[in-house]
Structures are given as structure tokens and as C-alpha cells.
Amino acid sequence: MEAIFHSLVLPRDSGRETSAAPRALPLVPEPLIDGMGVLPAGEAVRSLVGCLLAVIPNPAAAGESPSLVPEPPASPLPIVAWLPADRDGVVAEAQWSAAARIGAHAVFTNDLSAEPVAEVPVYRIAAWAEPPEPLHGPVDPLFPIGLVGVGFELEGEDPDPRFPWRARVAAPVLQTFPCLCSPLTAHALPGPSEQRMERARCQLAFLCGGSARRVPPAFLEILLDGACLVTERSAALEDLGFRDGEHCIFAEAETVVARCADLLGSPERRSAMRKAGNALAKQILREAGAGALRRWCEAVARGRELRQEAVAGPLVDPSPGGVWERVVGWVRGPRGTRLR
Amino acid sequence: MMPTGDNAGLPVVGKRRRLLFVTGNTSGIEPYFYLSAVRPWVEGLGHHFEVTCLEEPDGLDAAVERVRPDLLLFFGAKTRLLYSGPVFDCRARFGIPVAALTLMDAHSPAKQAFFEHAWRLGVEACFCIDTGMREMCGGFADAVYYCPWFVNHEITRDFGEPKRIPVALIGDGFLSTGTDWRYPWRRAVAGKLREEFPTFSSPRPTSRFPHELVGEAYGRMLNRSLLAFSCGGSRHIFMKKNLEIPASRCCMVSEVNAGLLHLGFRDMENCVFVTPSDAVEKCRYLLEHPDELQALTDRGFRFVREHHDARNRTMIAEWLMLRLDLPAGRRIVQPDVCGPLRAVPVDSGERGVLLTGESPFVSGMEQASSRWSTGDVSGCLAAIEDAARMLPLTMEPKFLKALVALAEGDPRGAVDGFQEILRLGIFWGAERPDPLLWGFYLLALDRSGQTETAARLAAAFPDVDHPVLRDVRASLGAAGVGGGPACPSVFASPWFFPESPEAFLAALRATVEQNCSGGGPA
Numbered sequence: 108m109e110a111i112f113h114s115l116v117l118p119r120d121s122g123r124e125t126s127a128a129p130r131a132l133p134l135v136p137e138p139l140i141d142g143m144g145v146l147p148a149g150e151a152v153r154s155l156v157g158c159l160l161a162v163i164p165n166p167a168a169a170g171e172s173p174s175l176v177p178e179p180p181a182s183p184l185p186i187v188a189w190l191p192a193d194r195d196g197v198v199a200e201a202q203w204s205a206a207a208r209i210g211a212h213a214v215f216t217n218d219l220s221a222e223p224v225a226e227v228p229v230y231r232i233a234a235w236a237e238p239p240e241p242l243h244g245p246v247d248p249l250f251p252i253g254l255v256g257v258g259f260e261l262e263g264e265d266p267d268p269r270f271p272w273r274a275r276v277a278a279p280v281l282q283t284f285p286c287l288c289s290p291l292t293a294h295a296l297p298g299p300s301e302q303r304m305e306r307a308r309c310q311l312a313f314l315c316g317g318s319a320r321r322v323p324p325a326f327l328e329i330l331l332d333g334a335c336l337v338t339e340r341s342a343a344l345e346d347l348g349f350r351d352g353e354h355c356i357f358a359e360a361e362t363v364v365a366r367c368a369d370l371l372g373s374p375e376r377r378s379a380m381r382k383a384g385n386a387l388a389k390q391i392l393r394e395a396g397a398g399a400l401r402r403w404c405e406a407v408a409r410g411r412e413l414r415q416e417a418v419a420g421p422l423v424d425p426s427p428g429g430v431w432e433r434v435v436g437w438v439r440g441p442r443g444t445r446l447r
Numbered sequence: 448m449m450p451t452g453d454n455a456g457l458p459v460v461g462k463r464r465r466l467l468f469v470t471g472n473t474s475g476i477e478p479y480f481y482l483s484a485v486r487p488w489v490e491g492l493g494h495h496f497e498v499t500c501l502e503e504p505d506g507l508d509a510a511v512e513r514v515r516p517d518l519l520l521f522f523g524a525k526t527r528l529l530y531s532g533p534v535f536d537c538r539a540r541f542g543i544p545v546a547a548l549t550l551m552d553a554h555s556p557a558k559q560a561f562f563e564h565a566w567r568l569g570v571e572a573c574f575c576i577d578t579g580m581r582e583m584c585g586g587f588a589d590a591v592y593y594c595p596w597f598v599n600h601e602i603t604r605d606f607g608e609p610k611r612i613p614v615a616l617i618g619d620g621f622l623s624t625g626t627d628w629r630y631p632w633r634r635a636v637a638g639k640l641r642e643e644f645p646t647f648s649s650p651r652p653t654s655r656f657p658h659e660l661v662g663e664a665y666g667r668m669l670n671r672s673l674l675a676f677s678c679g680g681s682r683h684i685f686m687k688k689n690l691e692i693p694a695s696r697c698c699m700v701s702e703v704n705a706g707l708l709h710l711g712f713r714d715m716e717n718c719v720f721v722t723p724s725d726a727v728e729k730c731r732y733l734l735e736h737p738d739e740l741q742a743l744t745d746r747g748f749r750f751v752r753e754h755h756d757a758r759n760r761t762m763i764a765e766w767l768m769l770r771l772d773l774p775a776g777r778r779i780v781q782p783d784v785c786g787p788l789r790a791v792p793v794d795s796g797e798r799g800v801l802l803t804g805e806s807p808f809v810s811g812m813e814q815a816s817s818r819w820s821t822g823d824v825s826g827c828l829a830a831i832e833d834a835a836r837m838l839p840l841t842m843e844p845k846f847l848k849a850l851v852a853l854a855e856g857d858p859r860g861a862v863d864g865f866q867e868i869l870r871l872g873i874f875w876g877a878e879r880p881d882p883l884l885w886g887f888y889l890l891a892l893d894r895s896g897q898t899e900t901a902a903r904l905a906a907a908f909p910d911v912d913h914p915v916l917r918d919v920r921a922s923l924g925a926a927g928v929g930g931g932p933a934c935p936s937v938f939a940s941p942w943f944f945p946e947s948p949e950a951f952l953a954a955l956r957a958t959v960e961q962n963c964s965g966g967g968p969a
Contacts, residue, residue: 144683208796249611249668249671250647251659251660253656259641278622278624278625281621281624281650282625282627282650283650283656284650284656284658285647285648285649285650285660285668286647286649287612287645287646287647288641288645288646288647288648289645289646290641290643290644290645305645368480368655368656371658402684
């Protein structure tokens with residue numbers, strides 16, 4: 108799949124009235140481009156408040172080889188790369204390389220574990236082009252506990268190094284509670300067999316972001332589907348607003364049995380956690396990253412650098428004087444420092 | 448021998464006999480166990496008897512007077528008999544046959560308490576669901592008859608649930624790590640299955656961690672499963688789950704063992720037998736051939752409903768019929784689990800069927816015994832440790848270890864070992880010590896220099912008697928104590944005494960005398 112470039116400007120700066128409303132772009136979360144308009148191809152850019160958005164698809168999600176990256180079109184706008192993560196919440200190495208090749212001034216991604224690369228800011232937003240929606244119709248919670256995904260089944264003998272938390276908690280949980288344990292092999296559950304359905308059938312669903320503390324959309328799906336989330340404490344989740352005992356359980360091997368027993372034994376607490384978790388997921392989907400690109404473009408036009416101090420947190424203007432010279436250099440002449 | 452056809456082999460009972468079923472107070476039994484295990488027996492006996500239940504501890508005389516039963520049947524759940532009233536020889540007092548029904552595992556540390564209690568109540572026959580009890584109850588073996596679990600239609604049936612779970616691992620032990628070695632086969636298959644298939648695991652509920660998958664919810668979960676795993680544990684016994692799975696219209700996957708074969712289970716005919724090395728392959732084949740799996744499941748479902756229903760559990764009724772007309776000089780044996788009982792001459796060598804000889808635990812104990820008999824003490828102790836690891840609370844490995852210590856010159860170690868068993872027995876409700884345990888404990892005390900204590904204790908429990916105990920008491924100056932009928936011992940087993948307890952004691956004494964005359968330490 109080839110990278111695609113879109114010229115985005117503020118509606119008021121658009122040359123065409125009809126482009127004022129944000130238009131859905133393939134692979135781009137709507138909140139990200141909230142408040143911006145898309146210039147039709149070939150239309151001259153009149154405003155300097157905007158960006159050239161390079162959408163670089165995830166090769167794993169597309170099931171294809173690494174993305175082709177054409178030369179970006181000539182534009183006076185700064186280049187922003189949008190790197191969508193795969194279902195596990197990971198941006199591929201090839202996407203980072205592609206962003207470097209086109210000389211992106213900034214990277215936006217929904218890989219919440221992504222670290223800043225070189226000197227180019229990386230903004231992590233909890234938004235997806237196809238955001239998870241609540242399942243249609245009620246799902247009967249057949250199983251008290253769901254251990255869905257790889258890493259739960261090896262029980263410590265040969266633990267999957269990608270998921271150390273799963274290996275730690277699996278044995279005490281399996282030993283104590285009725286559990287659905289699904290490694291997602293070819294012999295998936297009959298019927299609607301995707302992992303989301305399997306988790307939705309559980310009262311408590313276990314999930315973690317692996318050793319990289321990723322935050323795939325499955326975290327939000329669990330909350331939307333009415334299960335209680337049991338997970339590993341991580342800064343990313345806490346930054347997103349997850350609070351232990353309120354929206355989920357942060358458990359470790361030593362505490363997981365007692366915490367689960369406590370919750371399984373209290374329908375009222377489960378219900379309260381489900382409600383709070385559901386509300387949190389909806390809030391994240393509604394608010395996280397909304398208007399982020401517009402604010403970034405406006406700030407850059409003013410010569411300001413926006414920072415993101417929490418994972419998936421808001422983009423904020425730091426203390427006065429924090430001029431981002433490297434980026435605003437594009438206004439003055441040749442393009443400034445880019446992702447290399 | 449399996450009966451063929453619908454309920455074939457059922458005895459023709461001319462009239463239903465009256466049964467006074469002394470259940471005792473069952474209120475302390477965990478609700479899930481009462482529902483799945485106790486209540487079915489209370490109801491199942493109604494197929495063969497006119498049943499009157501007695502729960503109160505003090506109403507036995509009045510109840511016998513009122514009911515005029517043909518059989519008095521005491522009940523024990525997981526531990527000793529639940530009857531807590533006055534203890535006396537009921538057979539002598541009421542002049543009717545007296546039996547007991549127990550759901551206890553033979554490896555339970557409560558076993559000695561159960562048999563001791565039953566013995567004092569005059570119980571002649573113990574009906575056990577544990578199909579390995581005969582190998583594990585020493586001198587009581589000839590009084591043991593198997594009456595295995597049967598299908599509980601209330602909680603296990605075809606509920607018509609959609610099949611949503613490929614593999615169910617219900618029960619304890621399905622973990623490839625940890626310290627639980629009660630189920631070596633489950634331990635060996637669990638990891639491989641979880642790597643390959645979506646599985647549903649459900650350990651046994653405990654009072655600390657109860658869960659809702661009991662009773663009908665449990666049956667429905669099995670009914671939702673395509674394949675469910677069971678086994679006979681480290682002792683290869685026939686488990687309730689061996690019936691619950693097929694009765695829930697789910698295909699049972701198990702290790703093969705003598706008990707299952709005796710009860711009519713056949714590989715790919717009504718169940719699937721697998722080893723840890725071919726479990727994944729056979730399950731994959733069946734999951735990929737749903738028509739074949741469905742047909743196999745249906746055959747298993749029909750098989751257990753036809754052959755393992757409460758109506759098929761005729762053992763108690765058969766025993767009573769034989770017992771009521773038993774001529775002098777004859778006794779009743781059970782040559783097969785599901786075959787008819789029959790009367791044989793008392794001096795006949797015919798014994799009840801033994802089913803668990805090839806199990807890891809039993810063969811481990813036999814190995815320990817055989818190594819000891821060949822002088823390989825360290826090999827014996829290693830085999831004991833292996834057996835004890837499988838069933839840590841079980842008395843047999845502890846007793847053998849203490850006996851080895853006594854014979855190999857470590858009487859203090861023997862005292863500690865015997866004391867641990869005595870404490871376990873007291874904890875589980877024994878009011879009298881086992882006669883052989885008591886005898887060798889006194890001997891160990893004496894050998895360890897605590898002769899005064901041994902002599903004082905020799906006078907205790909005068910109603911506990913046995914030739915070996917009598918001999919030890921005499922050596923401690925308490926020759927007049929005892930003298931009643933010899934009590935059977937749960938430790939009167941070839942594992943401990945290849946010839947007889949008396950021969951073992953004589954050899955032990957001979958060794959000591961030899962060592963003393965040679966000037967060496969005992």
C-alpha cells in the first residue's frame with residue numbers, strides 16, 4: 108500500500124467553502140483532523156496554517172509488504188506523518204523509515220508506546236480510523252475469567268518473552284478460577300470466534316500491553332463490551348485515565364487471585380467497575396486527540412512547539428519562549444530539520 | 448463384565464427391602480458437593496429400597512423400632528461417617544445386616560477414622576465409590592465393595608447448549624507447573640492443550656475460592672464443550688467426572704486405566720483415550736472431523752445413560768440379598784465392578800477385583816516396598832518420597848517411612864513418623880488408634896529409650912487389639928490389656944508387611960537380638 112498525502116488547512120483558510128467540514132480520510136482517525144479541511148487535489152494552498160499529512164499505512168495491518176513511499180508533492184506546508192498502529196498497537200519499523208524518508212516534521216501515531224525518534228516530536232493519540240464500537244446486542248458472560256491471547260498458556264515453563272506479565276499471572280489464576288484460555292490458534296471458538304467476542308464472554312478479561320506496555324484498542328473494547336479489565340499497571344494506561352479499582356484492576360502475580368476473588372464475589376463492584384470503565388472508554392474515544400492536528404498547525408504557524416506530557420494526553424503549549432526553531436524554519440526558507 | 452442392553456444384569460428383586468439410611472447431619476457438607484454427590488445417592492437408593500433417612504444423632508433405636516429395616520446403612524461423605532450418636536455394635540443390638548456407604552477417597556487421611564468408626568458400629572460391608580479402596584485399606588479389604596458413581600440426571604444431561612468450547616479442562620491439576628502432583632497425567636497434557644486449543648479450565652471450588660460453576664451451571668458448561676478431559680488421578684480411580692462428561696453429551700478424553708476399561712469405556716467407541724504425546728493430535732483430528740466427533744459423543748452419551756444410571760448400581764441390594772441367605776462358612780465377593788456379587792467359601796482364595804495396581808501411586812508404593820525387601824533402603828526412601836509427592840496427606844508413605852526408620856535403626860525418626868500419623872488420625876476424627884500403628888509406635892518409643900512412656904501408653908485403648916499389639920503390650924508389661932476380638936488394621940498390607948505383621952515383628956526382634964549379641968547397635 109502506498110503512502111498518501113493530503114493537504115489539510117483550517118476551514119477559514121480554505122479556498123473553497125465546501126471543504127470547511129472535515130472529510131473522512133482513509134486510515135485517519137476523525138478526531139485527529141477535527142477542525143481542519145481537506146484541500147481538493149490540485150488546489151493551490153493559500154494558507155500557511157495547515158500541513159501536508161502523509162498517511163503511511165501499517166504493512167502488518169494491510170497484510171502487505173512495507174509501504175511504498177513516493178516523493179512528497181511540492182507544498183509550502185510542513186509535513187506531518189500519520190503512522191497507524193496494527194491491531195496489537197504497534198507501528199512497524201518500515202513506517203518509521205518511511206516517515207524519515209519523506210522528511211516529516213512531526214509524527215502522529217496511535218502506537219501509545221512509541222518513543223520520540225531523533226529530534227522530531229512524536230505525538231501519541233488514542234484514536235483509531237475505525238474506533239471500536241460497542242458490540243451489537245448483549246453478550247452472555249459465560250466465563251468468569253478470560254485469558255485470551257498468546258502468552259497465557261505456557262504457565263511459566265517457557266514463558267513468552269513478549270508477555271512476561273501474562274506468564275506471571277496465568278498459573279495462579281488458572282489454579283483458582285474457572286477460566287477461558289484461548290491462544291487464538293486455528294481452533295478458535297466455534298461461532299463468532301474473534302478474540303473480542305471471546306473476551307466479551309468473560310466477566311473479567313485479562314489483557315496487557317506486553318513488555319513494551321502497548322495500548323492496543325482491545326483495552327477499550329473490553330471496557331465497551333462490559334467486561335472488567337484486569338491488567339498490568341502501566342504509565343500509558345494511567346495517563347489515559349485508567350484508575351486501579353475504579354475502571355480496572357492493576358494486578359500482579361501476588362495479588363491477582365485475591366483481587367479477582369474480591370471482584371468475582373461482588374456483583375455490585377463489578378457492575379460499578381463496568382459502568383466506570385465503559386464511561387472512560389467512551390470519553391477516550393470522544394476526546395483523546397480531538398483537534399490535535401489543528402492545534403499543532405496553529406502553534407507551528409505562531410512559531411510555537413507543542414508538547415505532550417502524558418501518553419495520549421493533550422498537546423500543550425509550554426512556557427513562553429519555547430520556540431521550535433527547527434520546525435518553523437520551513438516558514439523562513441528551506442524545510443527545517445526533518446525526521447532522518 | 449459389562450451388562451449389555453438397557454439395564455441388563457439388574458437383579459430381580461422380589462420386593463423392595465426397607466433401608467434405614469443413617470445419613471447423619473449433612474449440613475456441614477459444602478453445598479456444591481451435597482448437590483452433585485450426596486443427594487444423588489439419597490435419591491438413587493430409592494430405585495432399590497424403601498428408604499428412610501435418619502439425620503438425628505439420637506434416634507437410632509427408635510428409628511429401627513419404627514422402620515424395622517432390612518438393612519441399616521451408615522453414610523460417610525468425604526471423611527468419617529456422619530452419624531454422631533452413641534457407638535455400639537448395631538449388628539449385635541438390632542440383629543440386622545449393617546453396612547456403610549462412603550464417598551471418601553481411599554487416600555484420604557480420614558480413612559482410618561472412617562474404618563475405626565464403622566468397625567465399632569458393627570459394619571460388615573463398606574460400599575465405596577473409590578475403586579482403589581481395596582488396595583488401600585489393609586485388613587478391611589474383604590469388607591469393601593465398589594459402588595461407583597452414577598449419572599446424575601439433574602445436573603448432567605443434554606441441555607441443548609450450543610457447542611462453544613473446544614476443550615474443557617475441568618477439575619484440579621491441569622497445570623504444568625506448581626507443586627500439585629495428584630494428577631500426573633493432567634499435568635503432562637495441560638500445557639500442550641492450552642498452547643493448541645481454546646480451553647476452558649475450572650478448578651474445583653473451595654471454601655476460600657468458591658465459584659458459580661457448580662450444579663446445573665457446571666453441567667451446562669460441559670454441555671457447551673466438544674471435548675472434556677478427565678483421568679483417574681495418581682491412583683487411577685473411577686471419577687464422577689468420567690460420567691459427568693459423557694452424560695452432558697460431551698466427548699470424554701481420558702488416560703486409559705483398568706477402572707475405565709472394567710466399566711466399559713472403549714477408545715473411539717464411547718470416549719477417547721490419549722497419552723500426553725498423542726493428546727493434541729487426537730483432539731485436533733476430532734475437532735477437524737465434527738461428524739465423527741458428534742457420533743462418538745452420542746455413543747458415549749447413550750452408553751453412560753444405559754449402563755451407569757442409579758438403577759445400574761445394584762451392589763448394595765445384591766449384597767443384602769446374598770447376605771440375608773448367606774450360609775455359614777461362606778462370604779460375599781465382588782469379582783468385577785459391574786458384575787454380580789457372589790457367595791464363595793470363606794477359605795476360597797477369591798478376592799474382590801483390584802483395579803489400581805498400575806497407577807503411579809500404587810506402583811510407587813509397591814516399588815518402595817520391593818526395594819526395601821531387597822535391602823535398597825535409599826531406593827525405597829526415594830520411591831516413598833515420589834509417592835508422598837503425589838498424595839502428601841496420605842498415610843501410607845508416612846507409615847512405610849516410619850517403619851523403615853524403625854527397622855533400620857532410627858527409632859526416634861520412627862516415633863516422629865508414627866506420631867504424625869496418629870495426629871492426622873485424631874485431627875480427622877479417629878477416636879481409637881489403628882492397632883498396628885499403635886503397636887509399632889509403642890515399640891518405637893521403647894526402642895528410642897522412652898520405655899516408661901511406652902509402658903504407660905500400652906495400657907491405653909484396651910478395646911483396640913491385634914496379635915502384634917498384644918505381643919508389644921506383653922513386652923512392655925501390659926499383657927492383660929486387650930483380649931477382645933482383633934481389630935483389622937488399615938496398615939495390614941503387603942506394602943508394609945510382605946508376609947504378615949506378626950512375621951515382620953518377629954524379624955525385627957530377631958535383628959535386634961542379633962545386633963545385641965554381636966555387641967553392635969540396634
